[in-house]
Amino acid sequence: MLTVGVDVGGTSIKSALISVEEGRYTILQSFSTPTQGDKGAEIIVGNIVKAIKHFDLSKVDKIGVATAGTVDWDSGIVTYATDALMGFTGLRLSEVLTKKLGTKVTVVNDAVGALVAECFCGAGVGYERVMMLTLGTGLGAGLLVDRRLDEGSVVDTRLGHYALYPNGDRVCFCGKRGCAECYVSATGLKKSAATGDLREVFSNKSGKYTKALKGFFEDFTKVVKIASEQYHPDLILVGGGVVELGDLWWKRWSEPCERQISAKLRRATLGNAAGVTGAVYCALNGVFQRQ
Ligand SMILES: [Zn+2]
Numbered sequence: 001m002l003t004v005g006v007d008v009g010g011t012s013i014k015s016a017l018i019s020v021e022e023g024r025y026t027i028l029q030s031f032s033t034p035t036q037g038d039k040g041a042e043i044i045v046g047n048i049v050k051a052i053k054h055f056d057l058s059k060v061d062k063i064g065v066a067t068a069g070t071v072d073w074d075s076g077i078v079t080y081a082t083d084a085l086m087g088f089t090g091l092r093l094s095e096v097l098t099k100k101l102g103t104k105v106t107v108v109n110d111a112v113g114a115l116v117a118e119c120f121c122g123a124g125v126g127y128e129r130v131m132m133l134t135l136g137t138g139l140g141a142g143l144l145v146d147r148r149l150d151e152g153s154v155v156d157t158r159l160g161h162y163a164l165y166p167n168g169d170r171v172c173f174c175g176k177r178g179c180a181e182c183y184v185s186a187t188g189l190k191k192s193a194a195t196g197d198l199r200e201v202f203s204n205k206s207g208k209y210t211k212a213l214k215g216f217f218e219d220f221t222k223v224v225k226i227a228s229e230q231y232h233p234d235l236i237l238v239g240g241g242v243v244e245l246g247d248l249w250w251k252r253w254s255e256p257c258e259r260q261i262s263a264k265l266r267r268a269t270l271g272n273a274a275g276v277t278g279a280v281y282c283a284l285n286g287v288f289q290r291q
Contacts (some may be wrong), residue, residue: 003283004052007110007275008067010037010084015051016276017060017075020284025121025277029055041087049100049141054209063105065097066199067114068138070156073288076107082173106283111140112154113278114268114286118237119144119152121277123269127276131233132225132268133159135242138173139181143231145163151287153193159227160185164219183219186242192216198241202248202259217253224261236261 001021007014014031031054036043052063069081069088077092078085097105108116115124115132124130128147136138141159144152160181161174168178170191182188186198192212195199202210227236245252248268255267270277281287 002064003062003064003280004055004057004060005278005280005283006048006051006063006065007066007272007273007279008048009035009084009110010068011035013047013051013270014276016052016273017055018277018280020280025280027273027276029048030276031055032070035085037085038083039086040112041233043234044109045091045093045096045100046076048097050064052101056102057103060279061096061235062102063101063103063253064113064279064281064284065105065107066110066208066279067093067107068110068140070158071107071109071112073106073108076105078107080172084173106279107134108192108282109142110134110222110275111138111142111154112156113141113282114140114239114270114274114277115154115237115278116281117270117274117278118239118268119147120150120285120287121270122274122282123237123266124235127151127235129231129233129234130237130239131157131231133227134183135220137185137187137236139223139242140240141227143233150221150285153229157227157231159223162223162226164222167281169172180219181225183216184223188219189213189216189242198245199248202245210284213249217249220253221257221261224257224265228261233264235266236264237266237268239270239274243267244271272284 081088139160164180165178168183172179
């Protein structure tokens with residue numbers, strides 16, 4: 001079966017033509033285009049359509065979209081999105097895309113998509129209760145519970161908006177101050193390091209970024225502890241763009257963590273493919289969301 005999966009982030013929209021055979025997901029072609037999230041819903045939707053139509057849809061059976069923001073699965077409405085996706089709050093995304101493409105389009109939250117993909121096709125296979133933290137433009141945090149053979153329930157924990165520093169110095173897209181994702185995300189680290197080049201930051205050859213890195217690792221450890229204490233996962237997967245650079249920092253950070261925590265930690269394995277794969281998995285299977 002041929003499918004198209006789409007991953008809508010604050011910076012770019014990734015899409016992939018994915019073949020699904022006997023539970024195996026194989027990416028045949030992929031594509032990426034800027035989101036232009038500050039340009040408003042119409043432009044963003046146009047970019048999503050472009051990312052889907054990049055592929056020959058004549059033989060495609062299913063289309064799944066994973067997007068930043070909170071999504072009601074039944075209706076495919078984006079119930080909340082930050083200004084990273086301007087005008088997305090309240091948007092009937094599933095309906096709008098279905099109308100434009102003439103094929104039913106399923107919409108889920110991007111952290112949920114990545115979690116589902118890792119749990120059923122990646123590093124989370126075999127675990128009962130899995131938390132996935134996604135460090136990208138923001139901080140996504142999904143929890144898989146009630147796992148059965150090929151389904152389970154997903155809870156969007158919104159841990160990214162946990163008040164890590166109540167009344168802190170950074171204002172979140174959500175309007176509150178000191179949310180975890182203002183610090184524990186690619187955006188947060190770039191801000192602390194005052195550069196957009198995270199490879200340079202993690203390499204830290206001149207020692208210039210020591211303070212920014214120390215703060216980032218401390219904050220990240222706090223978030224992992226909160227995730228562990230509040231949700232009791234068997235496994236905490238860490239994914240997202242920051243983890244793509246994990247070879248530069250993962251060991252250095254995770255090994256000194258308390259043993260109870262480091263034993264639960266694992267890097268996600270699907271990388272960039274997690275969002276698009278999860279979007280398709282959710283479109284095809286009965287994984288459902290619990291608020
Ligand atoms: Zn927030």
